[in-house]
Amino acid sequence: MSTRQTVLLVGGTGRTGRRVLRQLLERGVGVRAIVRAGGGIPPDIAGDPNLAVIEASLLSLRDEELQQHLRGCDAVISCLGHLVSLKGVFGPPRDLVTRATMRLCRGIDALQPSAPVRFILMSSVSVNRPGGLDTRRGPFERAFLRMLRGAVPPARDNQRAADFLLEEIGSANAFVQWVVVRPDSLVEGAVSEYGLHEGLVNALFAPGSTNMANVAHFMCELVTNPKTWADWKGRLPVITNAEASSSTNP
Numbered sequence: 001m002s003t004r005q006t007v008l009l010v011g012g013t014g015r016t017g018r019r020v021l022r023q024l025l026e027r028g029v030g031v032r033a034i035v036r037a038g039g040g041i042p043p044d045i046a047g048d049p050n051l052a053v054i055e056a057s058l059l060s061l062r063d064e065e066l067q068q069h070l071r072g073c074d075a076v077i078s079c080l081g082h083l084v085s086l087k088g089v090f091g092p093p094r095d096l097v098t099r100a101t102m103r104l105c106r107g108i109d110a111l112q113p114s115a116p117v118r119f120i121l122m123s124s125v126s127v128n129r130p131g132g133l134d135t136r137r138g139p140f141e142r143a144f145l146r147m148l149r150g151a152v153p154p155a156r157d158n159q160r161a162a163d164f165l166l167e168e169i170g171s172a173n174a175f176v177q178w179v180v181v182r183p184d185s186l187v188e189g190a191v192s193e194y195g196l197h198e199g200l201v202n203a204l205f206a207p208g209s210t211n212m213a214n215v216a217h218f219m220c221e222l223v224t225n226p227k228t229w230a231d232w233k234g235r236l237p238v239i240t241n242a243e244a245s246s247s248t249n250p
């Protein structure tokens with residue numbers, strides 16, 4: 001029996017998603033990538049034998065089709081994000097990340113896998129852990145974030161997707177376990193030392209930076225390194241480049 005892991009990746013044509021895709025393949029992980037257009041996959045990896053590209057509109061797939069793609073997967077990674085344009089930010093689907101997260105988790109649930117599937121969600125430091133678990137932001141930052149979630153759909157969407165995992169999937173689900181990865185400002189750059197933090201480390205108006213390659217590296221570690229998964233499952237780690245951290249990876 002093959003022990004190769006299989007990941008279903010959504011958002012794999014994005015800035016971070018492409019890096020996740022490449023690093024997964026470099027580790028020998030099998031990837032099924034649901035993409036809107038196959039042309040978004042870098043040509044040098046498009047023919048990789050460990051990659052299956054599924055061209056489809058994720059939110060329009062029928063439940064049975066989605067379950068077929070999820071069947072046999074050890075993990076699901078979502079690097080979905082609203083495109084940075086007027087249409088991307090304010091146009092439909094305003095709840096892209098939340099709807100995709102809900103559909104994928106419910107699809108896993110319907111399959112009742114024998115071992116829990118790992119769901120890894122790319123999120124943001126603008127997302128709060130509820131119940132005051134994050135370092136309390138100042139009154140101005142809190143007011144600004146409230147305004148942002150009210151006025152800017154992607155900010156609200158990211159929060160709702162994380163809330164769904166925390167509140168509806170929870171920590172004792174037999175079929176889905178999850179990690180919400182919260183990078184600070186995304187920047188270019190190679191894999192370097194990075195820090196993982198239980199809560200927020202930078203003020204909203206004095207952000208730190210996180211190499212997209214480091215986000216990808218951490219997501220791959222969550223898939224392939226059982227200790228990393230055990231350390232972070234059911235949590236919302238903040239990931240920043242090492243200059244802002246004390247404990248570092250890789």
Ligand SMILES: NC(=O)c1ccc[n+]([C@@H]2O[C@H](COP(=O)([O-])OP(=O)(O)OC[C@H]3O[C@@H](n4cnc5c(N)ncnc54)[C@H](OP(=O)(O)O)[C@@H]3O)[C@@H](O)[C@H]2O)c1
Binds near residue numbers: 010058079093182
């Ligand atoms: N920018 C930052 O500094 C920052 C910081 C922290 C967290 N984040 C969060 O990180 C996430 C990913 O960011 P990124 O910059 O790596 O993403 P990105 O480059 O904007 O890529 C977005 C991905 O989502 C897909 N997508 C967009 N709309 C879609 C739709 N309607 N249906 C299906 N797929 C769709 C895109 O597919 P196509 O290629 O087909 O368009 C692409 O694969 C976002 O949620 C963002 O909020 C960003």
